[in-house]
Every structure is written in C-alpha cells, then in structure tokens.
Amino acid sequence: MKNNDQNGAKILEVKDLCKDFPGVRALSNFSFDLYKGEVHCLIGENGAGKSTFIKILSGFFKPTSGSIFFDEEKYSLLTPYLARKIGIQTVYQEDILVPQISAAENIFLGSEKDGQRLFIDYGKMADRAKALADKLGIDIDVGENYERLSPPDQQFVKILKALALEPKVLILDEPTQAFNIKDIGLITDMVKRISAEGVSVIYIAHNLDEIIEVAGRVTVLRDGKKVNTHDSRGKPLNSGDLAKEMVGRPVNLFYRKKQHAVGDYIFEIKGLKLKPDSRAVDFRVKEGEILGLAGLKGAGRTEIARAIFGAHSKHEGDVFYRGQKITPDNPIKAVKSGIALLTENNKVDGLFMGMPVDHNITIVGLDNIGKLFIDLRKEKKLALDYIERLNIKTPSLDQEVRFLSGGNQQKVVIAKWLFKGVDILIVDEPTHGIDVNAKVEVYELFTELASSGKSIIMISSEMPELISISDRVIVIRNFEISRTLQGDEITEENILSGFMGADKSVR
Amino acid sequence: MLDKNENKKTVPLSKRFGFLRNQITYLILVILVVSIVATILNPNFLTTRNFFNVTQQISVLGILTMCMALLMISGGLDISIGTMAGLVGMVFTRMVLSGYSITLSVLAVVALSTFLGFINGVIIAKSKVTPLIITLGMMYVFYGIALIVSEGRPHSLGGSFEFLGRAKIGPIPFTIIVYLLIFAFAYLLRRYSKYGRRLNAIGGNVQAAFLSGINVDMHIISIYALSGMIVGLAGLVLASRLGMVRADSGTGYELQALAACIIGGITFEGGRGSLVGAFLGVLLLGIMYNAMNIIGVSSYMQTIFLGAIIVIATVISNIGRMRR
16 A cells, blocks of 8 residues: 555455454454565454454455455455465464474475375485475474474474475464574574565564564554554564554553562472482572562473472472471372462463363362352352452353453463462463463562462563563573572573573572 | 453354253253154153153163263263173172172172272273273173173072162152162262362363362272262162173163263263253153154164264264364
C-alpha cells in the first residue's frame, strides 16, 4: 500500500481476510502483504489472530471472506496441499518430526529424491542435508538422531526440512520459544540468511527484541484486527511502541516492583550435589524474598530445583525449613512440608488438562475441603475465590483447563498451590510462552505473595524478569553457583558474566 | 480486553465440550430407539418380566464394568477381570463342594480376588509397564489356575447357593440390587471422595499428579485391589446364577466390560468419562442382546452387531476431536 516504493515484487498479498468461528470473529478485514526476500513479523497477544492467519495461509482454515494473491494469482482458499505446492511452508511450534531417526532423514522425509525408486541412498541424503545446513551457516550433526539434538538444533532441523522443499514463503511460528538469549541469535541470523537468498519470511514471536533484530516490517494484531504496520527503514522500531500497540495501553517492559520488608532466612539448601563430582550448592532464602535463579538452559537450574522438591535424584545434600531438616526424597514429602514446584511446562506436568478449572485448583489441597468426601459446594465457593483473586479468565468453573489461554493456565497452577497453602514456591520459567499482559499479572501476584510472607525461588531465562522481580539473583553454571548478586549488582552484565563463568571472585 | 477475547474464544470450544457431555443424552436416545424398534417387532419385549430378565442378565457384566470404568478413569485397565471372576467362581464352588461353609467360602474367595487385584496393581505401579500387557498375561495365569482347580471339568453347586444370583425380592431380582449398590458405591467414590478425585487426576496426568504430591503408587495399587474385591463379588454372582461353573465361565466378560465403558464415553486416555455413561453402556449392550434374541437374530449376527456398536460409539465420541 504505502510501501509501493519497495523494490522487490509482492509475493503475497492478502485483502480483507475474515475468519469467523461460531460466536467469534478470529480475523477481521485483515490485509497483509509480503515482498520477495522480506522478513515480515507478526506480533500480538495470544488470541490476537496470528495463528488463525497463518493457518489460513497454510490451508488448514478456510477463510470466511477475503482474497489471497500469491505470485499475482488469486486464491479464495488454500488447502494444505495447494499451499505447499505453490511454495508456502510453515514451521509450527509443535514437534512434528520423528524422534528416532536422524536429522537428515527427517529433513527429507516425504520428499526423498535420492535413489527414488525403492531404496534411499543415505550417504547422498546426508551430504545434501549437510550442504543445506552449511549454506545457512548452521553447524549440526545431520547424522544424529533427532531426539538427541538440543532444542535449538531441533528447531534448525524443522526449518531445514521446510527449506528442503524450496519454498517462496517460509512461515515461522514462534521458532525461538524454547530458546535462551544466546541461541535466539542463531535463529535470527539464520532467518536473515534465508531472506537474503530471496525467500520471504513471516515470523511470529513474543520477544520484542528478537523481532526488532530480525524484522523488515512488523505488523501488530489485536483482537483479530490489524493495528499498524511498521517499516524498519523508516523510523527505527521501538519495543515500547510495539508493546503498547499490542495491548492497547502503555506497558512497562520492566515491571516496577513495590518494595516490601523481607524477613529472616527460613529456607536453606546445604551441600546439595546432584553428581558426586560437582561442587556443593548452598544457598538460603528469606521469608518474603524472591530469589532469582539465573543460568543458561542446561546449566542445571531445573534439576537443582527438582532435586530440592524431591523430584530429581541427588547425590547428597539437605534441605532445612525454619531450622528443621526436611530434605524431601519425593514430592509427597515436599508438599507436606509446604514446598510447591511450578514446572516450566504446565501441559506436561502441571495441569490436568481434561479436568475442570475448580478440580485443578483444589487437587493438591483436597484436605481443605473434606475429610473423606469432598464438600462440592465448598469446593466451588473456594475455587471461585481464587479465580477472582488471581483474575483467572474462564467462562465457568466447569471449563476444562485445556481451553484456557496460556496465561490463565499458569494462574490456575499458581492457584493450585496457593489453595494448598504453601510457604515456599519454586517456579520454573513462570512467564514462558504467555503474553505481555499476563506476564505483568504474574509479576504482580508474585510481589503480592512475597509481601504476604511467602518465599519464591524463581528460575528464569528472561533478563527483565530476573532484574525487576528478584531481591537477589543466584547464577547457576554447570550445576554450581557461579555468582550471587543483590541490590545494584543485579544487572544484565553481571548475570551474563555469571553464565560464562567470567567472575573469578567467587572462586 | 483480554477478558472479552477469552470469552469469545471459548464459545465454540465449550459447545464442543457440551457435545461430549451429551454422550449420555445420546445413549439414552439410542436405548429408547432400540427398545421401540424391538417392541414393534415383538411386543413381548416391553414387559416387566423381560425388563427384569434383561437387567438380571447384565448384572455380572455391569459389576465388572464398574471395575473397568474405575480403572480406566485412573489411567489403567484390567483385562484379567473376566478370568479372575471365573477363577473366583471355580474356587468358591470347589470349596463349597468340599464341605466348607458358604460364609467361609465367600470370605475366602473375596480375599483371594482382592489379593489378585493387588498383585496386578503392584506389578503395574512398580514396573510402569502398560497395564494392557500385564493384565493380558495375568488373564492367562488366572485361567490356567482355574483349569487346575477345576481339574478340567465343570462343577455344579447343586442348588446350594442360589440366593445371590437367583433370589428375588418381590418381582425384583436380587442381582440387580447388588449391581445398583456397586454402581452407587463406584459413583460416590468417583464423584465425592478425595480418593476418587486423586485417581481421576492420576488418570488425567500421572506426571502432574506425582508432582502435586499425590502418592501415585499407593493409589494405583489400591484401586486394582479394590477392583479385585468387586470382581470377587461378580464371580460369586456368576457362580450363583449359573449353578454350574466352568474354568472359562468368566472369559469374555473383560472385553464386553471394556466395550461398555467405551460406549459410555470413557476413553483410554483416562482422567475423564462418567460412570453413568458406563452404566448406560451396559444397559445398551443388554438391551441389544435381548432385543436381538427376541426378534430372532442369529447369535453369529449378534456378534457382528456388538462389534459394530463398539466401532460406531468410539467414532462418535471422537467426533469432537476430529473437527479441529
């Protein structure tokens, strides 16, 4: 539209696209265009319509109205087959690859060309996979089984698989979701290389810095409508502006925490060793304190947290609560002692997706609502209190939690533990995959909990989160504490230096 | 803003969920249709006598279905319950014939089946092997033991234990009362007890249940044991109703119980499904069999129909998930 001066030709143009689901307009008069070799980012909160749009482009949804022009050809709808045929490839968040076969086999699965007739020439296949990876500057072992690759490498394989079909448009749906900061750079570099080859990319992500790094243009969606399209060649992109447009009101990316008094040390980890040869981990947590646990993925943060909770085996070490040795060797004991573990992936090990909201909230604290039998009326009433207190959005208490958004699911998990009445909350990536608004709500909740005397140990990969929420930060590196930071020391540089082990003073 | 969004988003989903819940409505509908068709074809179908006949025929299956339903909701399964019931019936008959008192024999075989269920539970909880494989093996083990106990012949109770399977209170067969009591017990357990709620959670997501501090192994072992205890009762009803017990008297019930659960909307995934659905599943199977008998459908055709019902019911209950 106003970008007519763009030098490439338009590969894709979408006009007045609408998609209705019963009772809801998921996409409303959405117009969008994409130039050859451009990276066009889509941002918006969960439910803004991004996924609906890319599902229309990949042929999984039939648009209610509107038209799609691809390579000057008009389509009123696409099927998955047609979308692929004309050159649209989508890489979804979900894993669709086969874990037990090699990266190379996965890349060419379904499009095997070598020795076509009956047998596959694995040598040639590996060579082609390697060549493809090299072209994009990726260093992976294409012969390794997919399941043994690291999350970033798995993501690369998914993207390479899409590229193997030589698409004109590549759609990446939150490709960096499971990544830490260092690895996000790998993906953004790769995407830049891909677009330099002339492939157009539609890129969806929540992390605004990443968007600004990679985007040519950014389109903001809200409630199924386009809010604005920004061009990086005009005014430089600004994360504050983008966030504001996403939520429809100004947001602070750095949450400003209310200060409150912190009590004495009440929770202590002594001499914790997960492996016989690692150095012991010792730390203490105060009453009402939020202790950040920083570290790269794989540094051992999650394992240490799980070991404290009795859900991961440890070599030795003890846990003390208010001077008493509790050292849980299973979660049953941990929960009895008043410790909660909120894991990173609620779907896998936090929620009962097929159970209604109220049953999820009360499951750990069933003792509060009956001796042998459950007082169902009391259960509903108390569950409702938590739904109101935590501002959980659900049409009813009977709604199965799998139908809630990520942010609301996270709040249900928090409610589950608060209902039990725990004193120590260990939270692993509490805002992973939830939108900006929900994040702020989680931060507010944590601050409120801390000021009411609960202690929170928060594992996080997000710098703003660690820096703005934590009273102290412990940096974990290779299953050991590499730095302890408090007050003004909690800066991005110091945390990063802890990741790398650059700080010698603690040795 | 988020709120509006959320509400809008959940409308179609809750509708879909409503469909699943309607499985019960649709089961009742199918039962009514089958009954009406059967009555038109043969008015003898719609008599009190035939009604009690049907319910008496389904009582053993009904009791076993409650075991299966509780296990499936907990994420488990036990296909050894059929031969276990047969073994119970056989041991009981031989004890009675050897001169032991009825009371002692009843207590002994219920203790036996509880123990057998306990064994199943321990192996499944501790080995983490899928219950299908474990209980498949145990199915043969129980059958083999029953064969040994029977010495390969049928044994007649000789009319000494007719009360449980054949007695009537007024016009109502006693077995129906037993079945309804078991159903009520299972229903209360599932809906109102903390134990039942935790079983449900284990069935829904065993990893999350473990991390929520639920003693997963204890719950799994105890529900298999409890199921075994109920199987013992079913075996006694079976022996009493048949009067003449063979080692394979219970064989086949396990798959029918599984079928009734699936027809009733209980899935292999666990964590959900309703006992009322399973109850209606049993009723539907019983009515179908009875109607086909009364109309004069050959027993071979009946088998085909049974299979078809299972397939159709499973497909229907899956429609919600197919439309995505």
